[in-house]
Amino acid sequence: MLLLMALSPLLFTLGVAVDCSPYTNTISCSAADADPCCVPAAGRFVFRQRFEPDAGDKGSWAIEGLDVLECDGSPATRAGPSLTHEEIGSLCARAKDFDGEENEAAWATSEVGEGIEEVWERAWSKAGRCVTSLCDGDKDVPRFFDSLLDLHKRMKVGEALEHAGIVPSTDTMYRLEDIEAALTAYGEPVLLCDNGRLTHVLWQLHARGNLAGWVAADHGTLKTTCPADGIVYPRSTVPLPTSTTWDPIYRPSMRPITLSHDENRRVKYDDEGPAQKQLGFFKREDERRAGEYYGQDKYRDEL
Structure with a gap:
């Protein structure tokens, strides 16, 4: 009953249009x-x-x-x-x-x-x-x-x-x-x-x-x-994000990849000429070596 009495002014006005x-x-x-x-x-x-x-x-x-x-x-x-x-x-x-x-x-x-x-x-x-x-x-x-x-x-x-x-x-x-x-x-x-x-x-x-x-x-x-x-007058207690500076990364310049048998990568060297002759018992071996290799082109792959 007390609650109803307390609410009565409010409940009454809810149901009636009032000119304010x-x-x-x-x-x-x-x-x-x-x-x-x-x-x-x-x-x-x-x-x-x-x-x-x-x-x-x-x-x-x-x-x-x-x-x-x-x-x-x-x-x-x-x-x-x-x-x-x-x-x-x-x-x-x-x-x-x-x-x-x-x-x-x-x-x-x-x-x-x-x-x-x-x-x-x-x-x-x-x-x-x-x-x-x-x-x-x-x-x-x-x-x-x-x-x-x-x-x-x-x-x-x-x-x-x-x-x-x-x-x-x-x-x-x-x-x-x-x-x-x-x-x-x-x-x-x-x-x-x-x-x-x-x-x-x-x-x-x-x-x-x-x-x-x-x-x-x-x-x-x-x-x-x-x-x-x-x-x-307190400031924020949340730490501010730190900025990090990184050193730049430099990439090497690009170059084409070729196989070892690619003719463009084969380097021709000048003819070495006859082998240098030596004295003594090395003479015959020098002559044989000169006769076997003289005049031939020699190649190697350049890595």
Whole structure:
């Protein structure tokens, strides 16, 4: 019974077409009488971006998720139905204007080896189904993820930090106030660190109308976990590929292959003439040798 009462505002609005034109620019938590199908009833949000140092050449800031809170900062109490990752994937794939590749690339990789469908299933279960203004049935799921993608593209954390001279480094540390100052154009960032290493930026927001836009909320109770100085903006831990230079290989010039009996390779030598005569008992042998070989052509194969 308590669950039904909690869901009743949402279930009621799902079955009735509502004119939301009067609430187009209404900021969540600013009008208690606003229709929950036009302006989120749980109207305080925390958008989470996580730095992945091993993504790309210089690391990348990616979507980690969204927290949906009641206007007093407590967890949202109203929720629609849960969906499996197969259902979420099917609804997104059928949406005409949904860019699956761009949406997938914008999300941080799972730390437990999940695929993007499981990551989205958790995001919908935790946040998407708690946004009361998602009242359009099958269109709600892709619209929820598209709205987070648009918000992520607006919060260009990496570009803002780089513009301020804050880049991933192994030998440079940064001050908290410098990092916060670089991001104030987007609101009041809440920085999270792990052992002095910058890991997350959180943004506290209100929605404008039915997720038509976002505005910064007050700082609330969230606090930074980064030190005042000595913050490390980590570089990639994956070693860069090394380039290897090889000495050139020179091939000998080609030459035709011929057989040993090829006439072109037979070399004719000049006639050696009569053998040199020697004295003594070698004389007769010299005469015999001269008579046997004199005047004959002698050849040999040139290898």
